[in-house]
Amino acid sequence: MSKSFGFLKKNDRTIDYDKNDRALFYYLMRVEPSAALCIACGACTATCSSGNFSSLDLHKIMLSIRRGEKVYIAKEITQCVLCGKCQLVCPKNVNTRGIIFQIMSFLQSSQL
Amino acid sequence: MNSDVLVIGGGIAGIEAATNLYLLGYSVTLVEQESELGGHVAQWNKLFPNYKNAHQIIQTLLQQLPGDITILRSTKIIHLSEKDRLFSVNLSNNSTITTKTILIATGYDLFDARLKEEYGYKIYDNVITSAELESLLRQNKPILTKQGKEPSRIGFVHCVGSRDRKINNLYCSKVCCVTAVKQAIEIRQKLPFCEAYCFYMDLRMYGLNFEELYNESQEKYGVTFIRGRLSEASETIDGKLILKVEDTLLGRPLKMTIDMLVLMVGMVPSKGTNFLIKELGLHINNGHFIASNDEHLRANHTNKHGIFVAGSASSPKTIDDTLADARSAAMAIHQFFKNSKL
Ligand SMILES: Cc1cc2nc3c(=O)[nH]c(=O)nc-3n(C[C@H](O)[C@H](O)[C@H](O)COP(=O)(O)OP(=O)(O)OC[C@H]3O[C@@H](n4cnc5c(N)ncnc54)[C@H](O)[C@@H]3O)c2cc1C
Ligand code: SF4
Ligand code: SF4
Ligand code: SF4
Numbered sequence: 283m284s285k286s287f288g289f290l291k292k293n294d295r296t297i298d299y300d301k302n303d304r305a306l307f308y309y310l311m312r313v314e315p316s317a318a319l320c321i322a323c324g325a326c327t328a329t330c331s332s333g334n335f336s337s338l339d340l341h342k343i344m345l346s347i348r349r350g351e352k353v354y355i356a357k358e359i360t361q362c363v364l365c366g367k368c369q370l371v372c373p374k375n376v377n378t379r380g381i382i383f384q385i386m387s388f389l390q391s392s393q394l
Numbered sequence: 395m396n397s398d399v400l401v402i403g404g405g406i407a408g409i410e411a412a413t414n415l416y417l418l419g420y421s422v423t424l425v426e427q428e429s430e431l432g433g434h435v436a437q438w439n440k441l442f443p444n445y446k447n448a449h450q451i452i453q454t455l456l457q458q459l460p461g462d463i464t465i466l467r468s469t470k471i472i473h474l475s476e477k478d479r480l481f482s483v484n485l486s487n488n489s490t491i492t493t494k495t496i497l498i499a500t501g502y503d504l505f506d507a508r509l510k511e512e513y514g515y516k517i518y519d520n521v522i523t524s525a526e527l528e529s530l531l532r533q534n535k536p537i538l539t540k541q542g543k544e545p546s547r548i549g550f551v552h553c554v555g556s557r558d559r560k561i562n563n564l565y566c567s568k569v570c571c572v573t574a575v576k577q578a579i580e581i582r583q584k585l586p587f588c589e590a591y592c593f594y595m596d597l598r599m600y601g602l603n604f605e606e607l608y609n610e611s612q613e614k615y616g617v618t619f620i621r622g623r624l625s626e627a628s629e630t631i632d633g634k635l636i637l638k639v640e641d642t643l644l645g646r647p648l649k650m651t652i653d654m655l656v657l658m659v660g661m662v663p664s665k666g667t668n669f670l671i672k673e674l675g676l677h678i679n680n681g682h683f684i685a686s687n688d689e690h691l692r693a694n695h696t697n698k699h700g701i702f703v704a705g706s707a708s709s710p711k712t713i714d715d716t717l718a719d720a721r722s723a724a725m726a727i728h729q730f731f732k733n734s735k736l
Binding site for chain 2: 322324326327333334373
């Protein structure tokens with residue numbers, strides 16, 4: 283029996299740029315380019331009305347857009363109550379609420 | 395009164411430029427609105443990145459300042475006009491200076507932290523600015539809360555008034571990250587039982603010895619850096635502050651009660667700089683500071699013939715950058731005189 287060194291192939295945690303679909307990112311670049319200004323500072327997440335009671339984390343969603351992590355976004359975005367508080371604190375003046383609307387409509391029109 | 399060069403602003407930029415212009419053989423008048431020369435640096439204590447004494451730097455610069463330079467303290471510019479390539483400048487002491495060139499060294503003002511209302515400056519008891527902390531350190535005063543207690547936790551908020559589209563200041567002020575590191579170390583030295591936290595979006599440790607100071611703050615003084623933008627601060631009944639921040643590196647929300655919050659305020663063009671921009675019709679850059687005619691080749695020239703700029707009046711600068719820029723402005727004016735054979 284060959285000796286195992288404990289190397290395992292764990293694909294589940296990998297952000298796989300070869301498989302991920304960045305269509306949402308390119309869509310937002312077209313319709314709401316302020317999405318690209320996000321520096322993931324987390325101010326939106328810290329102030330989020332919903333995030334205090336749910337797993338909603340807008341700065342992670344913003345990062346996931348670029349990473350093409352569509353499944354995560356689709357799962358999380360439904361928890362947003364569209365209150366717009368995130369937009370008030372954003373130092374980069376990202377149109378967060380507009381982006382969330384666009385994500386929702388994009389996800390509706392594209393099958394996952 | 396006549397002079398080759400009128401230097402407006404007696405901060406370190408104005409002093410260093412005036413000295414070098416005199417050494418190059420020009421007659422120089424230096425006008426400062428305050429009663430003392432030195433500008434902001436005269437208010438600082440120990441400087442980043444090597445804890446050099448700010449007072450000594452000013453003293454050395456003043457000692458080098460030649461006695462033949464006309465220095466007008468407590469003097470303001472009232473009006474400027476130009477005729478036949480000569481500037482006529484009316485001063486608050488009712489005199490008029492005629493000069494061939496003007497060097498603007500009117501520097502910056504601190505960002506007014508009240509504009510970021512969510513951080514509670516001048517609303518909550520224990521929110522102060524980096525400049526106010528610096529002044530406590532300079533006077534060697536005890537660091538106490540409004541309630542008279544020694545703080546056991548102090549937070550530093552980076553980028554207050556900089557890199558912020560909400561207030562239309564898109565630029566980085568360049569000195570506040572490393573000032574936060576330096577001040578956090580000083581807090582840990584003065585109050586060994588007080589924890590120090592820095593809340594940052596990006597840490598900009600670009601200068602010589604900046605990274606070393608950052609390492610020292612962690613290794614030797616245990617300063618904790620948290621990557622997250624403070625979204626709001628609220629006050630408890632006993633005057634403490636509760637911070638809400640996302641710890642973005644862990645991806646989890648964070649709550650922290652602290653005794654004192656220090657806002658790392660950025661730089662904006664000074665009132666004097668803005669006055670001259672309007673009065674002389676100068677172009678401004680993206681940061682609303684005085685624009686260079688060409689940022690690479692003619693950094694100290696403005697859009698107006700015979701009018702030059704030095705130091706932080708054109709963009710946020712450290713002391714080293716300001717002094718180098720001032721010497722470069724002196725050379726630019728020297729070239730101007732050689733080329734125009736004035
Ligand atoms: C909190 C803080 C800490 C800092 N600590 C450091 C440090 O440790 N190390 C470092 O390298 N840098 C430090 N800096 C940066 C440093 O303060 C600047 O590099 C320096 O002050 C720039 O000098 P200046 O002459 O361009 O401008 P200023 O210092 O702003 O001087 C401008 C001068 O012009 C005068 N003036 C303005 N308008 C007029 C007018 N209309 N007529 C006449 N006079 C006028 C003003 O009164 C002032 O004297 C710090 C900055 C801040 C905000
Ligand atoms: S507050 Fe703005 S810049 Fe910061 S993470 Fe949220 S969207 Fe991005
Ligand atoms: S709009 Fe959505 S993401 Fe933004 S603060 Fe409200 S609930 Fe949170
Ligand atoms: S130096 Fe640091 S704190 Fe200051 S504006 Fe730049 S990034 Fe923000």
